Amino acid sequence: MAWGPDNVRKWSTLALLAIMGTALTVATDSPGFVALISQKGLDFACQQGMVVLQEELQTISVPDFSGVFKIKHLGKGSYEFYSMVVNGFHIPNPEMKLQPTDSLQLSIKEASIKISGKWKTKKNFFKASGNFDLSVEGVSIFADLTMGSDPTGHITITCSNCDSHIDSVSIKISGSMLGWLIRLFHRKIETSLKNIIYKKICKIVRNSVSSKLQPYVKTLPVISRADDVTSIDYSPVAPIITTNQFLKGELKGQFFWRGHRGPYPIEPPEMKFVPSNDYMVCMGISDYFFNTAVFAYQESGTLRITLGSRLDTRFHLNTDFLKGFLPKVAKMFPSMGVQLLISAPSPPHLSIQPSGLSFNPKLETQAFVVLPNSSLIPLFLLGMKTNASLEVDAEDNRLIGEMKLGRLLLELKQSNFGSFKVKFLEDIINYLIPTVVLPKINERLRRGFPLPLPAGIQIINFVFNSYQNFLLLEADLHRT
Incomplete structure (x- = not known):
């Protein structure tokens, strides 16, 4: 895929050089984000x-x-x-x-x-x-x-x-x-x-x-606000590297939850690539960058979605639909609302391959009956497995994406009202997740996440290529 003032802003392209080959600090970490500028x-x-x-x-x-x-x-x-x-x-x-x-x-x-x-x-x-x-x-x-x-x-x-x-x-x-x-x-x-x-x-x-x-x-981001929940650490982790063709900067490239910033049990992978002289800049974006985003949202509780009894005009989630496999619940709590809490028990790991970005999330759905006084009665806990892919693009100097999910496979992990066959729920879950949950996720992904660029500079004519453990974004620059 490809796209094609004031005095201070006219300096902005020189400012970009600084973040591409940034500060003289002692290296303590491997980079999650690498940026180069060509001649x-x-x-x-x-x-x-x-x-x-x-x-x-x-x-x-x-x-x-x-x-x-x-x-x-x-x-x-x-x-x-x-x-x-x-x-x-x-x-x-x-x-x-x-x-x-x-x-x-x-x-x-x-x-x-x-x-x-x-x-x-x-x-x-x-x-x-x-x-x-x-x-x-x-x-x-x-x-x-x-x-x-x-x-x-x-x-x-x-x-x-x-x-x-x-x-x-x-x-x-x-x-x-x-x-x-x-x-x-x-x-x-x-x-x-x-x-x-x-x-x-x-x-x-x-x-x-x-x-x-x-x-x-000073407008170059060291900590860049991603949204109301997370920020991205773009601080340098190594001294500038210069060759006769490129200026190279190594950045932390790590998401973190602003409520609490702790270490992550993952390390950035090594990124080896030969950038093209046909573009002005290129950015190596590792799977570490994306996976720290998952950790940050997991830690903040954002990766939890609650579905209530009224989902849309065509479907009402209540105890009546449980009659076929949990008749005891339908009898004890007639025509009462059912609430589903969908969450990830552990952060899904995203993998970048030459074929693209993919991951196999393991999810859980906890079902509750909602009593008239709004208290909750636990019903059952389902484990869900699926395969997913992520398509990455860029817009307005932000990485944007779209997630696609395969069919969900269910497993009954716990039931407070007797065992039942999960196939009775597979169709309804495979309807709810793609039509209700996935659009919420993709709405957030379309808002995107900021790239480390100074004000007044826009990337144009850009292309993405996938490699082992990282994406390579190559682009030209335009002063706005």
Whole structure:
């Protein structure tokens, strides 16, 4: 299956890099969720980030400056350059490269700056003024972005090193017949302007990273709310891994019930895969991720569904239908309501194979008579077995799913009013579970569970593939 702003949001693709290859913490767990970004994704992130950086660089403020000159036979005079504004900062070919030091290097070459302003000069009682245009050519910027984490597990990004270079500066004077005075010492003026701009460039780059990118990185989820019951722990479990092709991050990928967070008796499986360079990102989602969801909902009591006497307009669950196999109950409690409590005595284990996602849940149904005062009389306990499959998709940056069930096989585990053959109940149970219970489960699965993505980024053109013990989601990115 496949699908195809503000300044802070334009940094969001760079923020995605941080979660893909996240913080420098000591590895203590195996990952339940692995994410990688390819050079294609890195290129996309760089282009998006340059939109903001270019806007920031165009805000370079060039202060007024003045000086004195001395010309042989003419004596001393003064000059002043003022009202200078940047008309454009052109960045032709920005690049973002992976570094073996677990960082990213931003490189900009052959950029150019256009500046205009006013000038005036004075020599004794002679005065002159006019306009000027300044061209700054061959601007190079090299900046290292180092990723780490704070004590809460949130990603940090800092500009650990920045260097810039300017090849040449040229000035064009206009507006006065005495402009030749300025031209006599234009090299001194060009050098002064070059030094001013040189000092400003890296300061702006550092400020942009700290004031725009770093706050946005805070939107990357460490703990992501799944619903009213559970959350997902997307905290890093290992240092960043870099290759010449990919940036790799290993995340916990664990659901937990917010009422109580305890350890689970399962471990994440090893995930080995070779991602495709055709997509910007890929995410390995292990069966551990899904099974911790089952544990969390089991622990919270969510995996318990109660069916009352009135299920729909066609069927009423009461003691009358028990006459055929439990006549004693029908006689003792005539036309009274029956309640079914459906639960899983132990968390079902989901398995991911190349053929898809499947599991064999073992369920129980406890039946009660509902007395007029609402008290319950236990009737019997049924064990139920079935096979099930889960189809996984994605929508609005959330994993969604649909469960399908096979026929349920029943076993009488306990009866307070005598033994009976469960075949009398098989048809009714196989009607109730698919038509009443399963839609409730699929309604929740359609609401989905959030993927670890920053605000302002959406996955598109995505595909799923199943492997042994994990799913692989490959996708491109889009800035919303």
